[in-house]
Amino acid sequence: MSTHFDFVVIGGGLVGAALARGIARENLRVCVLDEGDVAYRASRGNFALVWQQSKGINMPAYANWTRRSVELWPAYAEQLQNETNIDVALQQEGGFHLALSDAELERLVSIAERVNGQTGVNPYPYSVLNGDEIRRRLPGAGPDVVGGTYSPLDGHLNCLRLYRAMHRALIAAGVDYRPGNRVVRIDYTDSFSLSIEGGGQIKARHIALAAGLDNARLAPMVGLSAPVRPQRGNIIVTEKVAPFLKIPVQTVRQTDEGSVMIGDSQEESGLSEDINNGIMGVMARRAVRMFPAIADLNIVRMWACLRVLSPDGFPIYDHSVTHPGAFVATCHSGVTLAAVHAAVLAPHMAHGRLPPEAKSFSARRLHVSKTD
Amino acid sequence: MFRRLTEADGALVSLTINGVTCDGRAGDSVAALLLENGYAACRTSAVSGKPRGSYCMMGVCFECLVEIDGVANRQACMVQIAEGMDVKTGTGRRRVTP
Numbered sequence: 001m002s003t004h005f006d007f008v009v010i011g012g013g014l015v016g017a018a019l020a021r022g023i024a025r026e027n028l029r030v031c032v033l034d035e036g037d038v039a040y041r042a043s044r045g046n047f048a049l050v051w052q053q054s055k056g057i058n059m060p061a062y063a064n065w066t067r068r069s070v071e072l073w074p075a076y077a078e079q080l081q082n083e084t085n086i087d088v089a090l091q092q093e094g095g096f097h098l099a100l101s102d103a104e105l106e107r108l109v110s111i112a113e114r115v116n117g118q119t120g121v122n123p124y125p126y127s128v129l130n131g132d133e134i135r136r137r138l139p140g141a142g143p144d145v146v147g148g149t150y151s152p153l154d155g156h157l158n159c160l161r162l163y164r165a166m167h168r169a170l171i172a173a174g175v176d177y178r179p180g181n182r183v184v185r186i187d188y189t190d191s192f193s194l195s196i197e198g199g200g201q202i203k204a205r206h207i208a209l210a211a212g213l214d215n216a217r218l219a220p221m222v223g224l225s226a227p228v229r230p231q232r233g234n235i236i237v238t239e240k241v242a243p244f245l246k247i248p249v250q251t252v253r254q255t256d257e258g259s260v261m262i263g264d265s266q267e268e269s270g271l272s273e274d275i276n277n278g279i280m281g282v283m284a285r286r287a288v289r290m291f292p293a294i295a296d297l298n299i300v301r302m303w304a305c306l307r308v309l310s311p312d313g314f315p316i317y318d319h320s321v322t323h324p325g326a327f328v329a330t331c332h333s334g335v336t337l338a339a340v341h342a343a344v345l346a347p348h349m350a351h352g353r354l355p356p357e358a359k360s361f362s363a364r365r366l367h368v369s370k371t372d
Numbered sequence: 373m374f375r376r377l378t379e380a381d382g383a384l385v386s387l388t389i390n391g392v393t394c395d396g397r398a399g400d401s402v403a404a405l406l407l408e409n410g411y412a413a414c415r416t417s418a419v420s421g422k423p424r425g426s427y428c429m430m431g432v433c434f435e436c437l438v439e440i441d442g443v444a445n446r447q448a449c450m451v452q453i454a455e456g457m458d459v460k461t462g463t464g465r466r467r468v469t470p
Contacts, residue, residue, distance in 0.1 A: 140468070239437075239445045240418035241466045257419045258465060293468045298445050300434060 002176065005031040007350065008194060008204035010183050010218060013043035014334030015341060016210035017166040022346020023208075024173040031202060032170065033181040033194065040213050040230065040271065043334055045305020047235060047263040048159035048255075049248060050090065050336050052124050053097060053151045054111045060120040061360035062314045066333070067122055068357070069340035070153050076339035077157070083172050086165035088157045089256035095154025096249045098134065098145050098290050105147040112149055126151040140244050144289040148249075156248040158256050159335060166338070183211075186221040188323045208349055209328040212308045213271075215316075223322030225363040226330050230306035232269040234279050236262040236287075238297040245291065252287045252294075260294055262287040266307075275304045307332050310366070317345065317361040319354050327354070328363075374407045387457035396453045403429060403436045403449035411461055414438050414448065418465035439463050 005028075009020040012034030024030045035041075052070050056063025070092070077090040099105035109128050116123035129137065130147045137150070170177050185195040186207070194202045209218045215226035240258030248254075251264045265279045280302055288295045308330055310316050315331035327349050331337055348355040382397035389409060396405040403426040406414055413423035415437050426436035429449045436448040439460040448459075 239466065241468050244468045291468075297466075297468070 002029075002031075003200075003202055005029050005176070005202065005204045007031075007206045007208070008033060008192070008202055009208045009210055010194070011209065011211035011214070012167070012170075012177060012179065013041055013210065013212055014046075014163065014166065014338055015043075015212070015329055015331065016208075017163075017170055018334075018338045018341035019208055019210055019329060019346045019349065020175050020177075021166065021169050021173055022342040023350045024170075024175050026347055026350035028350055029176075030173075031176040031178065031204070033183055033196070033202065034177065034179045035182050035211075035214075036180045040273070040306050042212055042305055042308050042332075043163055045233070045235065045303060046159050046335055047233075047253070047261060048156050048162070048335055049095070049250065049253070050092060050155045050157060051095060051250070051333070052153040052336075053095065053126060053149060053250070054108075054115060055333075056115050056118070056121060057111065058118075059312070059314050059360070060118045061357065063115055063118070063121045063124070065315070065340060065357060065361075066336060067124065067153070068344065069337045070155075072339035072343050073155075076342060080162075080165040080169060084165045084168040086161050086168065088162045088165055090155065090157040091248075091256070092153070092155030094150055094152040094247050095156070096134070096138065096148050096150050096247060098141070098148040098249050098251075100144050100146065100286065100289055102146055108147075108149045124151055124153055138245070138247065138249075140291050140293055142289055142292040154248065156253050157335070162335065162338070183218065186218070186326075188222065188326070192222075192323075192326065206325040206349070206352065207327070209326070210330070212330065213306065215308075215328055215330045219328050219363075222326035223320045224318050224326065224328045225366070226310070226316050226318075226328050227363070227366065228308050228310050228316070228330055230269070230271055231309045232265075232267040232272065232276070232304050233263065233307055234265045234267075234275055234283065234302065234304045236280055236284060236299055237301040238262075238294065239300050241297060244293070249290065251283070252290055259300075260287075260297060271306065273304050273306060275302050310363075312366065315361050316363045316366075317354055317358040318363050325352060373410065373412065376408070385453050385455050387453055387455065387459065389459045390461060398453075400453045401429070401449050402438065402440060402451045402453055402457075402459055403447075405453055406436070406438070406448055406459070406461065414461040416462070416464045421464065437463070 182197040219226040238260040245254040320326040
């Protein structure tokens, strides 16, 4: 088994798999060192939205980076289809945020205005709709919906097939994927030497840390910083039913195979993946107020998973000053950003640099002392 | 295809499968009774439309979904039979009527 690579990506989730495939495209020998199935793996628990709305308050670069990815997604999905014969069921025909009170509607409108009013943001198209307009556009929306916002840029996909496609694409590209290889130590002389838990060493000219929550532990080993924390999200999945909700709502969507997914809770709960029945109840009640007809559906699965959040919620991309050739990449929106990670971030990393658009995402922004 | 290993001594329970009266023994699951009565398949897949039937018999695989007393897509292996129960097989993809 080979122990020397041009590039080693630590982490085989959505971020790591997108980067590794993109880097391999630049004709480098790439290895992915991943943990096992019991790893805290946001990529296994996500809600599968490809989403633009509401993103980028206080960080115009994030709104624009998201926009880039949303626009790259059709080509990325086609590429995955060609390389793996897997259709990830990408649908970008718009998406809604729904409000169940006037205060919620005001908040939605304010978020849209705040994002798009910032200097330097490429504004996303959106419209504000009242309850009747929502009910016309979304058959099945209930009388409690007082309004919402809609953007034609939003969409969703099949997250199970996406993850499988990304991994199959890795194998097809000749990337050496090694699960069960937790990195415990990184040494650097003229190249990187990665020590694997239980023994073994891998050497690489370049490395990218894409290990989700574990980036917090790994980054300081190579002069980087990734102070990410877990934030728990709960998801409810119903039995499969005939299509009734073609356009996704930010917290309720119907998958291409018919399940209804209800999601998007946010809890600060440390590393616990226990589900929270109280929160599940609130989520289910809100979903039923949005779409009363789903009240009778059987719930077949519920789970909790941990988001990977930086202190300000935005991605961190960095290139080490003290350990040239070491990169870190971490974000919350691994689905939405997969396309830009594969098509833009990865090729630059393969050439030993970050793309200019990624410079705003250095963790150095988090170290500026606050004056207020 | 399936037969009981022993004649259980549970009380006879009478119910209907697709309108036809069947007898089982107290403690039987709906899935077991379906298999005993020759229902290798009890529904069609909501994705592919292909026939599906009981598989794991322990609540994990969700293949044995049937309509029981008017409630669609219940797991037949997780429900014990009851006197007068109304079981319907062959339900396909459920519809949500707005």
